[in-house]
Amino acid sequence: MGEFDLIDRCFAGRGGQPRTFTRLGIGDDASVHQPAAGMELVVSTDTSLAGVHWPTDLPLAVAADRAVCAALSDLAAMGAEALCCWLNVMAEDAGAVAQMGDGATAALARFDVELVGGDTTRSSCNALAVTVAGQLPAGSAMRRSGAQAGDNIWLCGCVGFHASGLKQWINDCKDGSFVEYFTGVVPMLKQGVRLREQGVQCCMDISDGLLQDATHLACASDVGMEIELSLLPDWPQLVDEIGEAQALQNAAHGGEDYALLFTAPASMRFTDACMIGRCRELPGVSLMLGGQPVSVEKGGYDHFQ
């Protein structure tokens, strides 16, 4: 089976349903789209590599599913409705294409995101670059800037669970209590849309670790932050299962949880999120535990240090 038959078998007709947004889908030199009147287009792209973003003993279909969900999480962070996806698949052999095709299109089907383009390349390392697009009413995108001193800080989803699951997986505890958080990334698409509709203006997803990402948001907004870790969702469960030191480490620096970190004026309340701190004038992000400052060793993941 050649490249084009392989692409047909692995990708054509799979993923979410065609949408009126797409005027010309997969199979030409490019795809063609038209956002509805008054809507803006939101686009993000993410690379995932074997051995970097996932351990090489993770099944490729699971890895590809995660890669698509990680990309979709960026749309969730903006409050966009997910519409379509372009997939660049780099694969060691035809079997790897098929497995990554299965995983990626399963994730796209689950969130009804149309596959509209991409390419498939032989490579010495298995990897995917996933580009996704969504839409939202013009001017309503949630951004990293916009937090103000006095705003509350909220978290929708958990942090530290993914890192805990990854460590269990690597330590050959493949049925560990947190492994499902590592193998099954869930982009908070519905929650992101709801937050935007409720008027939230400042949001990001936690991909590089709570401390690093909170620092990005604080810098973009020109505020400081104080975050109380004991207020994190399921914090007692995390401490119970892996101990306080590891819980601190994983919560502060463990990446890829894809929870939504957002800020809102003190008057606003949210039912499906936890308030974990407050924005302040003083720059920097302080992590607290039971009201006392804590420091935890290493920073978020850095590819080139």
Added chain:
Amino acid sequence: MGEFDLIDRCFAGRGGQPRTFTRLGIGDDASVHQPAAGMELVVSTDTSLAGVHWPTDLPLAVAADRAVCAALSDLAAMGAEALCCWLNVMAEDAGAVAQMGDGATAALARFDVELVGGDTTRSSCNALAVTVAGQLPAGSAMRRSGAQAGDNIWLCGCVGFHASGLKQWINDCKDGSFVEYFTGVVPMLKQGVRLREQGVQCCMDISDGLLQDATHLACASDVGMEIELSLLPDWPQLVDEIGEAQALQNAAHGGEDYALLFTAPASMRFTDACMIGRCRELPGVSLMLGGQPVSVEKGGYDHFQ
């Protein structure tokens, strides 16, 4: 220097000028865009890997420049005005990021395409996934389908020159007469827009070789084609320099020339393109030389055969 400083130094503020099309550019979880009223968005994505899409002794800046131009060529094939780009850079080390950043942003600046997002990842192999977007009036995109029996077949640009240059490069003839066609890919953006404005409806770019790509276009349009190779632009030069057998091979199967192959009713004429054949009812693509059918050995590049 860490990942984020590196990204800042290599990418921030480089590439083409900001455009009103972009409402939120690089630096947030996603970019936000709004096509002008009555316009459609055209998107394409292409992966380029060291050792697959370019020889590993090609400077990385040149390779990245080529990768961006190859992606832009897909917009040219649709007749779109190029607007913005998302870059996924996979690099062995920080030096490779810097070189690929230099090359990619130089190409973007040359064609005034805004860099609006992407990511940078450490990888065991140097590679880029380049996603580009452009716009055109709704309903006017040139497609692979739409050729009709009796239409003339036209070529804007050369074929066979890139393959000839690549062979010279590989054979250590780095100053060979065709090498500049290999190191310097030129996306036919202006020509593509002009063809669309003149009413051309069926077009594609030649990336996998004339025979393979013509076959794609013929299949998509449900026609056959007869192409006379001696009518190819600069055919005598190619034959003179590398001999007829090699010229046939490179013209039929050499990829990455990024010429535009298009069809048009017999009444239409084009000043900056060569007429190279005609569409017919009989399926299949016949290559002719001096009116006689010719066959040439291997097919276009296939990643998985």
